Structure formats: C-alpha cells, structure tokens
Amino acid sequence: MHQFRAAVEKGDMAAVEALLAEDVVFSSPVVFKPYPGKAITAAILRGVVRVFEDFRYVREIADPGGRDHALVFEARVGDKQITGCDFLHFDEDGLIDDFMVMVRPLSAAQALAAAMGAQFDRIEREAAEAGGA
DSSP states (O other), X not given: OOHHHHHHHHTOHHHHHHTEEEEEEEXXXXXXXXXXXXXXXXXXXXXXXXXXXXXXXXXXEEOTTSSEEEEEEEEXXXXXXXXXXXXXXXXXXXXXXXXXXXXXOHHHHHHHHHHHHHHHHHHXXXXXXXXXX
C-alpha cells in the first residue's frame, strides 16, 4: 500500500502534508482553477476530511514506473454517496507534485461543492497561517 494511502487511512494529516511538494498543484473536482502550493493544498485536504463521512479507499492503481497512482474512494457528503479518484503524480524526490480529484455522480459533486464552499473561509485562513495563501 502506498504511504499516502496509509497516512490518509490513519487520519494522519501531518504525514499527508509531509508527502506534498512545496510546488504541488491541486485540481479540485468542483473548481475550474487549480490551487498551487503546499499550504493551500494541505488546508483543502483538511477541509475534505471535515466534510467527507465514511471515507474509504476501495482500489489502488499504480504506474509500473512508480510515479503515478490512482486511488479510488467512496464516501458520503451529507446524504449523498460519492465515488471519486485521487490522481497523484510524484516528483523525483517522491513527493506529490500534482494532485487531481474527480468525483461522481453530479448530485454528490454538487453536495461536495456546497460543503467545501462552507469550509473555504477556514481553508484560506489555515493556508495563510501556514504562509502560503
């Protein structure tokens, strides 16, 4: 099992953050513009932890070269079941430099957008406190 997956499944957000490159780019499933930087990405991921319920990875797909991983997950946002995938690319130092999330169905993506929108003032504050917003 990949160390990112293990950290997420343990709820160890410090370990998750340690796996992010300083120049990581996070692409949200519900926002067009990507978010560049470790501080905002870590803050978004902490927000997701607060929003998702019953989160679990159900499958891992790895590139034989080891730099690309797809982690399929299931969770709940309120009363909506959501299925998604974290697409991770690792740089030469083994840190995540590209993190893209896709989710389905549309009703669950809309619930996620609303729930994360409600978190975003806190997310921006956390990122600013970490020095990266």
